[in-house]
Amino acid sequence: MHWLFGDQLGPHFLRPSKDSGLTREAPLLMIEARSVLRRRRFHRAKAHLVLSAMRHRAAELGDRVVYLRADTYREGLAHAAGGGPVTVHHPTSHAAVRLVRSLPQVAMGPARGFLAPMADFAAWADGRGDRRLRQEDFYRWMRQRHDLLMDGDAPAGGRWNYDHDNRLPPPRNVPTLPVPAPYRPREDEIDDEVRRDLDQWEKDGDVSFVGLDGPRLFPATRTEARTALKRFVEHRLPTFGPYEDAMLTADPVMSHSLLSASLNLGLLDPAECVEAAEAAWRSGAAPLNSVEGFVRQIAGWREYVWQLYWYFGEDYRDANVLRHTAELPGWWSDLDADDVRARCLHTVLAQVRDTGWTHHIPRLMVLGSYALQRGWDPAAVMDWFHRCFVDGYDWVMAPNVVGMSQYADGGRTTTKPYTSGGAYIDRMSDLCGPCPYRPGDRTGEHACPYTAGYWAFLDRHRALLEHNHRTRQAVRGLDRLADLDGVRRQERARGDGPP
Structure with a gap:
C-alpha cells in the first residue's frame, strides 16, 4: 500500500x-x-x-x-x-x-514535486565553504543544471537577471492592468460536501477558522490546474514581468500566475511550468523578461526555499537574531481589516481575509514589514502566514518568513532586512492616495506607520545594522533626523492597536 x-x-x-x-x-x-x-x-x-x-x-x-x-x-x-x-x-x-x-x-x-534532489543541493551548498547561500547563485546553478533559458553555456539573451526590467511601478491612473482575468474554477458537489462538513465541524466546536470561504478560487484538480497554467502562459505571462512587484488597490491579482497553491498541492510539476514558459518565449509568444521572472520564481526562489528548509534543519524555525518577542495582536490574528485605517494594510489584510492570498510584494513589504517594524515574534508571524494563506506550508514559510521577511536568521538567506518607509509603498502602488496618513510624515497625526516604524526599527537595531553594507547608509541617516525623539515617542504610544 x-x-x-x-x-x-x-x-x-x-x-x-x-x-x-x-x-x-x-x-x-x-x-x-x-x-x-x-x-x-x-x-x-x-x-x-x-x-x-x-x-x-x-x-x-x-x-x-x-x-x-x-x-x-x-x-x-x-x-x-x-x-x-x-x-x-x-x-x-x-x-x-x-x-x-x-x-x-x-x-x-525520496521527495517528488521539486527539480533538484536534496542530496544534490547539499553537495552544492557544502561545496561553497564559508560563502553564503545566495538565491542568485543557486538560481544560476539550477538554470545550467536543468538547461533552463540557456543558449549553450550562456544565459538566454546574454543576461541571467532581468530584475531591472521587472520592477516598474504600476501605470498611473489605471485601476487595473488591462490583461485577461485569471482562470477561476467552478465548484461542484464535492465542494458543496466540503462546505457542509466545515460548517458542521465549526458548529460542533471541533475546529475554528479565520477568513471567508467561497467561492473556491484555486484549482482542486489536475485538470483545473493545467487549465490555469495554460491560461496564464497564453494570456497573462507576456505582461507578468514588468509589474510583478507593483500593487494596485482594485487589482490584487495583476498578471500573477496564481499557480503556487496548485504547485504546493502537487497538482502541477514545476518542470512543466517552467518548460511551458520557456516554450512561450522561444515561440515569440512572451518576452524574455517576463519568462525569466516567472522561471526565477519557480526554479529559483521556490526551489531555493524548499532546499533551505531541509538543509538548515528543524532548529532554523526558532531563529530570532533580533530578539523580537511581541505577541501578534488580536485584530491581526483575526484578520480584522475593517478597523485598520492605514489604507495599504487595510487593503492587503482584507485580501487575505477574503481570499487567503496576496502576491509576494504585499506579503513582504506590507504584511511582513509591518510585523518586523513592530517587533513581533517571528515564529508567531511564520505560523500566521502558514495558517492564513492557501499556498502556505511549513517548508514555504520557514525560510520565507524567518529568513527573508523577519530577518530572524541574521542574514543567512538575505543581505538586509526587507522593510521600508511609506515612500516605497507610495512609489510601487496606488495604495497611499486617500489614506489618512502621509508617506513622508514621521511624526504627528498624519505620520505614516510604515515611515515612523522604519526609522524606529533602524534606531532599535542600530548596533547590528550599522555594520551591514546595505543598511549602513540608512542607519547613518538617523543622525540627521531632528525629530528622532518624536519618532521614538510616537512608536511607543502606538501600542498594538490597528494603525
Missing part, C-alpha cells in the same frame, strides 16, 4: 520507481485527519481547498484508493493497513517526517 499525503496529488506522485518502492499495481491510501485542522486556526478557504483537492483526487482514483476520514494519521493508517508494509514519498514538513519515521511499517522514499 502506498500512502499519499494531501499535498501529493499529481500524477508524478504515482510514477513507479525502485527508490520509492512504488509499483504500478500498489493500492493507495489517503487519510483525511481531523487533528490537522484542530492543531491550527487555519483560513477557512485553505481548509476548503485542501479537503476539496483530496476528495477530488480520491474520486479520480476510484477503487484503487482507500480514502479514510480519521481523527489522526496513526488511527487511519492502523485501520487501513494494520501492521502491513506501507510506502510513502518524503513528506513536506519536519513534523510529518518525524511521524513517518516513528512508524516502523512505513518505508519513506
Whole structure:
C-alpha cells in the first residue's frame, strides 16, 4: 500500500520507481485527519481547498484508493493497513517526517514535486565553504543544471537577471492592468460536501477558522490546474514581468500566475511550468523578461526555499537574531481589516481575509514589514502566514518568513532586512492616495506607520545594522533626523492597536 499525503496529488506522485518502492499495481491510501485542522486556526478557504483537492483526487482514483476520514494519521493508517508494509514519498514538513519515521511499517522514499534532489543541493551548498547561500547563485546553478533559458553555456539573451526590467511601478491612473482575468474554477458537489462538513465541524466546536470561504478560487484538480497554467502562459505571462512587484488597490491579482497553491498541492510539476514558459518565449509568444521572472520564481526562489528548509534543519524555525518577542495582536490574528485605517494594510489584510492570498510584494513589504517594524515574534508571524494563506506550508514559510521577511536568521538567506518607509509603498502602488496618513510624515497625526516604524526599527537595531553594507547608509541617516525623539515617542504610544 502506498500512502499519499494531501499535498501529493499529481500524477508524478504515482510514477513507479525502485527508490520509492512504488509499483504500478500498489493500492493507495489517503487519510483525511481531523487533528490537522484542530492543531491550527487555519483560513477557512485553505481548509476548503485542501479537503476539496483530496476528495477530488480520491474520486479520480476510484477503487484503487482507500480514502479514510480519521481523527489522526496513526488511527487511519492502523485501520487501513494494520501492521502491513506501507510506502510513502518524503513528506513536506519536519513534523510529518518525524511521524513517518516513528512508524516502523512505513518505508519513506525520496521527495517528488521539486527539480533538484536534496542530496544534490547539499553537495552544492557544502561545496561553497564559508560563502553564503545566495538565491542568485543557486538560481544560476539550477538554470545550467536543468538547461533552463540557456543558449549553450550562456544565459538566454546574454543576461541571467532581468530584475531591472521587472520592477516598474504600476501605470498611473489605471485601476487595473488591462490583461485577461485569471482562470477561476467552478465548484461542484464535492465542494458543496466540503462546505457542509466545515460548517458542521465549526458548529460542533471541533475546529475554528479565520477568513471567508467561497467561492473556491484555486484549482482542486489536475485538470483545473493545467487549465490555469495554460491560461496564464497564453494570456497573462507576456505582461507578468514588468509589474510583478507593483500593487494596485482594485487589482490584487495583476498578471500573477496564481499557480503556487496548485504547485504546493502537487497538482502541477514545476518542470512543466517552467518548460511551458520557456516554450512561450522561444515561440515569440512572451518576452524574455517576463519568462525569466516567472522561471526565477519557480526554479529559483521556490526551489531555493524548499532546499533551505531541509538543509538548515528543524532548529532554523526558532531563529530570532533580533530578539523580537511581541505577541501578534488580536485584530491581526483575526484578520480584522475593517478597523485598520492605514489604507495599504487595510487593503492587503482584507485580501487575505477574503481570499487567503496576496502576491509576494504585499506579503513582504506590507504584511511582513509591518510585523518586523513592530517587533513581533517571528515564529508567531511564520505560523500566521502558514495558517492564513492557501499556498502556505511549513517548508514555504520557514525560510520565507524567518529568513527573508523577519530577518530572524541574521542574514543567512538575505543581505538586509526587507522593510521600508511609506515612500516605497507610495512609489510601487496606488495604495497611499486617500489614506489618512502621509508617506513622508514621521511624526504627528498624519505620520505614516510604515515611515515612523522604519526609522524606529533602524534606531532599535542600530548596533547590528550599522555594520551591514546595505543598511549602513540608512542607519547613518538617523543622525540627521531632528525629530528622532518624536519618532521614538510616537512608536511607543502606538501600542498594538490597528494603525
